[in-house]
Amino acid sequence: MELKDKLISSFLAFEEAFDLNSDIHELRTRSLKEFEQLGFPSKKEEAWKYTSLNSVLKPDYSVFPKKEDTIEYRDIKKYLIHDIDTYNLVFIDGIYSSHLSQTTHDKIDVCLMSSALSKSKYKPVIDNYFNKIVSKENGFTPLNTAFSKEGAFIHIHKNQLADKPIQIVNFATGNEAALMIQPRNLIVVDENAHVQIIERHQSLTNNPVLTNSVTEIYAAKRAIVDYYKIQNDRDTASLIDNTFVEQQEQSNCSMHTFSFGGKLTRNNLNFYQRGEHSDSTLKGITIIEDKQHVDHNTLVHHISPNCESHQDYKGIFAENSTGVFNGKVLVDKEAQKINAFQANNNILLDDKATINAKPQLEIFADDVKCSHGCTIGQLDQDSLFYLRSRGIPLKEAKALLMYAFANNVLESVKIPEIKKRINHEIAQKLGVSLGFDL
Amino acid sequence: MLRIKNLHASIDNKEILKGINLEINPGEVHAIMGPNGSGKSTLSSVIAGKEEFEMTRGEIKFEGEDLTELDPEERAHKGIFLSFQYPVEIPGVSVTNFIKASINAHRKSQGLEDMKANEMLKLIREKSEMLEIDRKFLSRSLNQGFSGGEKKRNEIFQMAMLNPKLAILDETDSGLDIDALKVVANGVNKLRNKDNAVLLITHYQRLLDYIVPDVVHVMVDGKIVKSGPKELAYELEEKGYDWLKPEQV
Structure with a gap:
C-alpha cells in the first residue's frame, strides 16, 4: 500500500485513543481531509522542483510506534549538549521518555504536547496558538496536524527568562523495520520573555526513518527566541521540517540550522513579522557529501514596517550531494522602511555536486532596503x-x-x-x- | 642550499620564466629586483611549489634534493618559507591557532608529537615581542581586517615561528611605512645565521638598506640579466631598468 493510503486508512485507529468530542478531534479530521486532497508534493510543484521524495516515500513505514523502548543515557549522551545544564525533552520512536527528560512547570512550562492537548489548564493557550500559523501549501503540515499527538510544549510566561536552554531530541531506535515519526511542537514566548532551544533528530540504526516535524513559534512583544537545529542524521533518515515563526513588535528571533547529514532534509522555514521593529535571523551551514540532499526553503514575510531580516546560508557540497536554496522575501505594501538582507554562498567541491539556488524578492512597498546575493564557487x-x-x-x-x-x-x-x-x-x-x- | 638551473616555467601555456640560473648558499642573502611583470613573483611561487605553474625545463634542487615532484607542504617541511605579497584572510581562525596548526604540521612530518602548549606559548611570546606584535593581535582572525603593514609583520612572525632554512620574502616591503619596515627588517636580521638563507624579491632599493644583500640579481622578461654586489641596487635605483635588456646578456 502506498504511504498516503496507509496513513489515511490508519487514521481511524489513531483517533480511537482520543476524546472524540474535543475541538482537536475536529481539527485532526479536517486536516486529514486536507492531506487527502493535497497528498505528498511532487517535482511538478515549483517549490519541490529540485527535491524528489520518491525514494523517501517508498519504504513501508510503521506509522504508529508500538511501545516505549528504553535506551540508556550513555548511548545517546553524545547527541545531547551535555556539558551544560539544560531542560531535556527526549522522545524515543515518537514516545516521550520520562527517564531521559527533564521538564519543569516552575515559572515556565517545558512539558509535553500530549498533556497540553488534553489538560484543561492549557486549553486557552492551545485555543489561541495551536495550528494558527501553519501553511497548507503542501500535504506535510496537514498530515502532521491530523496525527498530532506528541512533541514539545514550551510556554515562557511574561517577563520570564528560561534559566537554561531547552533541548528537544527525537531518537529512532530501529525497532521498527521502517518508521515514520510526526513530532508536533508548540513554543509560545510571551511578552518580554526569553528562551533558547536546541532541536535534533537522530536515528540510532540504519533502518529507514521519515520524520515529518511541525513547529510553531510565537514571539510576543519584545520576546527573544534563539533556536538551533542540528541535523546530522544517518544516511537512511530523512527529515521534512516545517517551522513557522510569528513575531510581534520588537521581538527578536533567530534560527540557526546546521545540516551535516541525513538522506534527505527539507527545511520549510517561515517567518511572519506581525509587529513593528521586529528582527529575524535565519542562518544555516550545510556541509554534505555522498548522495545527501539538503533543501532550504525559506520565507520571510514582512507584514509590518521598520523591521529587519537577515538571511545567511552557506553550503559546501562534495561528491554527489545536492543542495537547494529557495529563499523568498515578501514585503507587503504597508511594510515600509524594512531592511531585508539575504545571502546564499556555496562551494562545490566535486564536479558531480549540485546546488540549485533561487532567491525571490516580492516587494510591494516603495521605501525599503532589500538585498540578495548568491554565489557558487570552488x-x-x-x-x-x-x-x-x-x-x-x-x-x-x-x-x-x-x-x-x-x-x-x-x-x-x-x-x-x-x-x-x-x-x-x-x-x-x-x-x-x-x-x-x- | 638552493640551486636552480635553466628553469623555464609557464602558466596557461604562456612562458614566464625563460631560463633562470640561481645558486644560494647557507648564510647568504640574495635580492632579486626587476620591473613589474618580469617574473619575480612567479619565481618565488615556483620555488614554493604553486601548482598552477608548469615547470617545462630545468631543475630546482634544495639541499641536493630535486623539488620538482614535491607538494608545497612538503617543501615547507623541508625548510622553505614564502612570505606572501598578498597573504590570505582566514576568518574564524586566530593567528595563534593558525601558527599552532602550521608548527604541528611541520612536527608531524618529522614524526614528532604536537608541541606542548606551554612551550608553544613561550615561543609565541618570544617571537611576538621581537617583532613588537601586540598580544591582542594574536587572537584576531588571520589577516582579516589587517592593514598592509600588519599582514607583512604577521608573515615575518610566522617565519620567526617556523625558523625556515630558506626564507623567500616576496615584496615584503610594499605597503610598509618606514617604521614598520625597520621592525620587519630588524626581525629578519635577527633570524639570520650561517645556516639559513634569505631571498628578497623587491622593486625598491629601500629594503636593502636594512637587510643588506650579498648578491643582487636583476630580472627582466623571465631571465636574470645581471648579478652583482649590493651596489648594483643603487645603480638600478638611479638608472632604472631600461639599460638592461635581455639581449645584452
Whole structure:
C-alpha cells in the first residue's frame, strides 16, 4: 500500500485513543481531509522542483510506534549538549521518555504536547496558538496536524527568562523495520520573555526513518527566541521540517540550522513579522557529501514596517550531494522602511555536486532596503597554496578554508557550547585534526 | 642550499620564466629586483611549489634534493618559507591557532608529537615581542581586517615561528611605512645565521638598506640579466631598468 493510503486508512485507529468530542478531534479530521486532497508534493510543484521524495516515500513505514523502548543515557549522551545544564525533552520512536527528560512547570512550562492537548489548564493557550500559523501549501503540515499527538510544549510566561536552554531530541531506535515519526511542537514566548532551544533528530540504526516535524513559534512583544537545529542524521533518515515563526513588535528571533547529514532534509522555514521593529535571523551551514540532499526553503514575510531580516546560508557540497536554496522575501505594501538582507554562498567541491539556488524578492512597498546575493564557487586556489606553503597538508588546508567560509554563520551563535559542538562536528565531518580546537 | 638551473616555467601555456640560473648558499642573502611583470613573483611561487605553474625545463634542487615532484607542504617541511605579497584572510581562525596548526604540521612530518602548549606559548611570546606584535593581535582572525603593514609583520612572525632554512620574502616591503619596515627588517636580521638563507624579491632599493644583500640579481622578461654586489641596487635605483635588456646578456 502506498504511504498516503496507509496513513489515511490508519487514521481511524489513531483517533480511537482520543476524546472524540474535543475541538482537536475536529481539527485532526479536517486536516486529514486536507492531506487527502493535497497528498505528498511532487517535482511538478515549483517549490519541490529540485527535491524528489520518491525514494523517501517508498519504504513501508510503521506509522504508529508500538511501545516505549528504553535506551540508556550513555548511548545517546553524545547527541545531547551535555556539558551544560539544560531542560531535556527526549522522545524515543515518537514516545516521550520520562527517564531521559527533564521538564519543569516552575515559572515556565517545558512539558509535553500530549498533556497540553488534553489538560484543561492549557486549553486557552492551545485555543489561541495551536495550528494558527501553519501553511497548507503542501500535504506535510496537514498530515502532521491530523496525527498530532506528541512533541514539545514550551510556554515562557511574561517577563520570564528560561534559566537554561531547552533541548528537544527525537531518537529512532530501529525497532521498527521502517518508521515514520510526526513530532508536533508548540513554543509560545510571551511578552518580554526569553528562551533558547536546541532541536535534533537522530536515528540510532540504519533502518529507514521519515520524520515529518511541525513547529510553531510565537514571539510576543519584545520576546527573544534563539533556536538551533542540528541535523546530522544517518544516511537512511530523512527529515521534512516545517517551522513557522510569528513575531510581534520588537521581538527578536533567530534560527540557526546546521545540516551535516541525513538522506534527505527539507527545511520549510517561515517567518511572519506581525509587529513593528521586529528582527529575524535565519542562518544555516550545510556541509554534505555522498548522495545527501539538503533543501532550504525559506520565507520571510514582512507584514509590518521598520523591521529587519537577515538571511545567511552557506553550503559546501562534495561528491554527489545536492543542495537547494529557495529563499523568498515578501514585503507587503504597508511594510515600509524594512531592511531585508539575504545571502546564499556555496562551494562545490566535486564536479558531480549540485546546488540549485533561487532567491525571490516580492516587494510591494516603495521605501525599503532589500538585498540578495548568491554565489557558487570552488575553494580558492591561492588560499590553498598559502596554507600549504605553511606546511598544512591539502586535506587540512581544505578543511580550514571550508571552516573559514562558513564561519560568519557561527559568529552569531550565542551558546558557546553549541559553537564548540558544531566546530567539533565540522572537524569530524571533514575528517581532520588541525592541531587546535576550532 | 638552493640551486636552480635553466628553469623555464609557464602558466596557461604562456612562458614566464625563460631560463633562470640561481645558486644560494647557507648564510647568504640574495635580492632579486626587476620591473613589474618580469617574473619575480612567479619565481618565488615556483620555488614554493604553486601548482598552477608548469615547470617545462630545468631543475630546482634544495639541499641536493630535486623539488620538482614535491607538494608545497612538503617543501615547507623541508625548510622553505614564502612570505606572501598578498597573504590570505582566514576568518574564524586566530593567528595563534593558525601558527599552532602550521608548527604541528611541520612536527608531524618529522614524526614528532604536537608541541606542548606551554612551550608553544613561550615561543609565541618570544617571537611576538621581537617583532613588537601586540598580544591582542594574536587572537584576531588571520589577516582579516589587517592593514598592509600588519599582514607583512604577521608573515615575518610566522617565519620567526617556523625558523625556515630558506626564507623567500616576496615584496615584503610594499605597503610598509618606514617604521614598520625597520621592525620587519630588524626581525629578519635577527633570524639570520650561517645556516639559513634569505631571498628578497623587491622593486625598491629601500629594503636593502636594512637587510643588506650579498648578491643582487636583476630580472627582466623571465631571465636574470645581471648579478652583482649590493651596489648594483643603487645603480638600478638611479638608472632604472631600461639599460638592461635581455639581449645584452
